[in-house]
Amino acid sequence: MRIWQGIFKKRSMRLGLLALAALTASGAADPAVAGENLADIARSVDLVWMLLGGFLVFWMQAGFALVESGFTRAKNAVNIIAKNLMDFALGCPFYFIIGYGLMFGADKLGLIGTSNFALNGVTDMWDIGFFFFQAMFAATAATIVSGAMAERTQFKAYLFYTVFISAFIYPVVGHWIWGGGWLAEKGFLDFAGSTVVHSVGGWAALTGAIFLGPRIGKYTPDGRSKAIPGHNIPLAALGVFILWFGWFGFNGGSTIAATNWNISLVLVTTTLAAAAGTCGALFYSWIRFGKPDIAMALNGALAGLVSITAPAYDVSAVSSLIIGLIGGVLVVAAVEFIDKVLHVDDPVGAVSVHAVCGVWGTIALGLFAESQYGNGVSGLFFGGGLSQLLVQLEGIIVVAVWTIAASAAVFTVAKYLIGLRASREEELKGLDITEHGQEAYAGFEIFSNE
């Protein structure tokens, strides 16, 4: 009978009946359809909110693709988009088959889940919706890496890596913090994933960029860094707008319930932090370099968003302005430090945005969390206390060590098994032609800006 429902409902419209009436009438004994009671309707509202959150987090994939493509050269635009597409297309099935079970499956030691692989045994439609939401988060962690490794990584090696981060590296951290593992038991807090998602992505990105070494021509023999400008700033800017929009689902959806009215506060802190991050990066770059740098301002928006991801639920609106502003300044300083001091070539600033601001956001929760926000969101208090701050620091360090170690292991295997870096000739010609036999902009006159 249930397989007839789709059509039945559509037909019922024609007959002038309420679809709802049809549903509740037939649905009384159907566990997949809300019954005539308050808890079921509330659950439906929460489900809508969580699934909407999932839609928006999926949409962030497009944002990452455009940011990474726009901030790099035209000759690699197809390749970087391909990597963004495939880390979702490959990562999502692997998260389904393996990762989700490791992350949210049952365990006794707090180290790793060991059930629910391929949703085996999961029959409740709420839990299936929760998987949908979580799969989008896993994809976000994976996709951060491609930006730092842009313009010089072999396509095959990237596909190899992306399976491991989606199926194993990310889910293990996720289990420790969101799956009831040992860090959760210790009281580590990370509302929507400054550490779980962004730091994991950021540390893996750092590891990858170090393994690869800089792009040809990035550093002169005497050690000066040369700017390699991105080929399409409007595309990158659109990517940032997409990410900002998608973050409403990332942070807002992380209550996984709309009956939790704090979603209002979460959205306000998310918005204000992103705005303040943009301002912070713009004005700091203006002071530092003499001109308002728009690539920096765009990264500043992302910096604000990453920074507020952990504390969005637990800080006041005024605190969110401060957290975001610091994040925006921090990202400019970090980009310069990583490029000019560390000589690590991160073409899009992924490490600065996701690792550095991920750490900052996780600390900021310890500094700014307050229990009073419910009675006045505009106050500024330091409420978390020292013990909370120490737990936050412990989590940050452990996650960094784990992610760097595990990523380094995977990259090492990839290096010897497949080869990590594209050849010199491929890199100079561009990966679009050499890897895919395709041009991003057929017909356009483009100078290779090498």
Next chain:
Amino acid sequence: MRIWQGIFKKRSMRLGLLALAALTASGAADPAVAGENLADIARSVDLVWMLLGGFLVFWMQAGFALVESGFTRAKNAVNIIAKNLMDFALGCPFYFIIGYGLMFGADKLGLIGTSNFALNGVTDMWDIGFFFFQAMFAATAATIVSGAMAERTQFKAYLFYTVFISAFIYPVVGHWIWGGGWLAEKGFLDFAGSTVVHSVGGWAALTGAIFLGPRIGKYTPDGRSKAIPGHNIPLAALGVFILWFGWFGFNGGSTIAATNWNISLVLVTTTLAAAAGTCGALFYSWIRFGKPDIAMALNGALAGLVSITAPAYDVSAVSSLIIGLIGGVLVVAAVEFIDKVLHVDDPVGAVSVHAVCGVWGTIALGLFAESQYGNGVSGLFFGGGLSQLLVQLEGIIVVAVWTIAASAAVFTVAKYLIGLRASREEELKGLDITEHGQEAYAGFEIFSNE
């Protein structure tokens, strides 16, 4: 009193009252406002879900515009976007005035609806929301056609055609299957429109491409097919991300109810099929052509989505992976077959994606549908049975015959009344300049890649 409501509510915020309280107080006797009862609140949740679905399906219009524009040449980019814009802008009013009544109006013979034109007599706000949702679906069927007819169709002729598909060809099929017509009575199942929307669009696209003949230079005198690469792959990729995102509304919204918790399953099967379709097309093209073809991978995502559109509600998550994977392989094979064997010039692969995978998805429902998914979504069963499969095949054939015949009739009239194909000179110069007097990329140096 009601026309004051908008302002009243906004004002009530200032006074610190709940908008809700105001509404339910005044709304007890107002049929457009939910009362203080459970069924009304449940109806509101379902309305939110259905309307959100409509938003997302509208957004797919942007996706089609970008995919079709990105996969064709720069000299026709304005024209193809214009066609995508106008098939919505013209098609939607015509669907309102004529199509919706044909599709969902009352009838006795199961052939065609004959009431509710221009929403005449439709007063229930749920039904009006249902029209909104359905109008977006009608626009999707229409817009599929422009891609296959790209780069050589007269603008006027396309406008002429698009009125007929929105107002007549699509609604008739819609009535048969979703409007309670004869195929519905026979038990034909198509949850969100692999056949109703995508096959109709795909068959019409095939008919149009055949009527037009190939673009100048597409086939050499000795019958070899030459690739004509698209001018903007990042734009096309963004289009695919938009379509994927929009498909959450297309499939998810098709329950037209969030109190039906199977929406969770629908979203999981939709996501996994799209991911598997992408992988299928990427790896099959890699094996077949020696390089991972990203245009194919992007079409593979769409192939997976079209394939799961009919069965999304009725198959397990594991089945959705198989259905999507087959769709992804199928689209690569079909693109090659239609191009190299049939010598039909379909610049964006619309026929392969929408007709071929639309058929596959409709068959797949017959093969993989199971009544047990509620108790275990990770099992793989063949549940539909042979009789269901035969009904599915009958529907597929009848819809193909109807759409091809009706489209052929409209194109024939257009050919003699207006002229279907642009002149040789127009085609060589590009339709942007000749039809609209506008360039897509003023100032850019672009080689006509003829």
Next chain:
Amino acid sequence: MRIWQGIFKKRSMRLGLLALAALTASGAADPAVAGENLADIARSVDLVWMLLGGFLVFWMQAGFALVESGFTRAKNAVNIIAKNLMDFALGCPFYFIIGYGLMFGADKLGLIGTSNFALNGVTDMWDIGFFFFQAMFAATAATIVSGAMAERTQFKAYLFYTVFISAFIYPVVGHWIWGGGWLAEKGFLDFAGSTVVHSVGGWAALTGAIFLGPRIGKYTPDGRSKAIPGHNIPLAALGVFILWFGWFGFNGGSTIAATNWNISLVLVTTTLAAAAGTCGALFYSWIRFGKPDIAMALNGALAGLVSITAPAYDVSAVSSLIIGLIGGVLVVAAVEFIDKVLHVDDPVGAVSVHAVCGVWGTIALGLFAESQYGNGVSGLFFGGGLSQLLVQLEGIIVVAVWTIAASAAVFTVAKYLIGLRASREEELKGLDITEHGQEAYAGFEIFSNE
């Protein structure tokens, strides 16, 4: 306890409990979590709807950025996007600190609000969500201005201006009409902001364009207007699709309640008006100029949307077609009049779209509003009556006078304090290089089309 909730809920999933059950159990005494009663669940549904509306209105920021960038030259693409980014990033915090209090704070004289600055004293989560929604509207008003002032305004001066419109000029109008001020008391109606948002933006845009004077080369010495074509029509088209999509939140969300089922009607009138506006502009430009002008058709879509913003809630579906169609014709006529007769250089047509159609929409509400739509949305009545029409006209005039006067004051200060217009050399070279030291499309061969 509350700061543990995020993690608790995620953990509860693992244990197979309903998040909901956890919430309602612990939430009984928690004002931020819905209790086990109907009003609370209804409130949650309304909150989801309002916040979703806010998401979509935020997304319109991306639309404005792309439309304004696509319709202007490549050499200013970074700059115009920077302005769109920063009017949100700066405007939003200022609206938070000052504007919202002026708009929705308590007052006695109906002139201006004087409380709730920085959300001080605002503790109800509904009210905080309402701020989120309203902040997005404020950003829309601000961002309209940048288009009319494109390609010749100093970045600093624009930042200066944008603070004032977000913090002061817009909120004052908002208070008069939506904050319970004197125009609201008089019965002025503006459902979603044809006047409050779009006219305010449009009049400020006009003032700015007049203050600046035309771009170099726009008018020949003998007074003929020269077309300066936009550099990226696909980008601009995508911007229009984004705006249309976002408008579903702009108009649909303006009920701030999904328990008000008239949202269905609002979305239907919004869609049909936009479609009709597109058709009106396309066919009128076709007749007038001999070719179907796609830039005009795109502006026609926006014209239809602005026109229906005030009356969306109060007119029939058939009326919305007429209102949109007139808006579409009007925008083409207005663009020509402002350019060729007034010699005001508005590069993207912002004044025609937002001021002219904003006025038309506000009048249209007076002409077409009907109390009977609940019982038949397809009828066409003139229901508003003469007295309503006179109130509408009064509001239109007062808002125009206020906005022009206040904007002129701010631009005058900016002119003498900072300098409003870029230097001749900067304008010729392009603001991307001179203001930001960045190129939009590094590597592409682009001719400065001066």
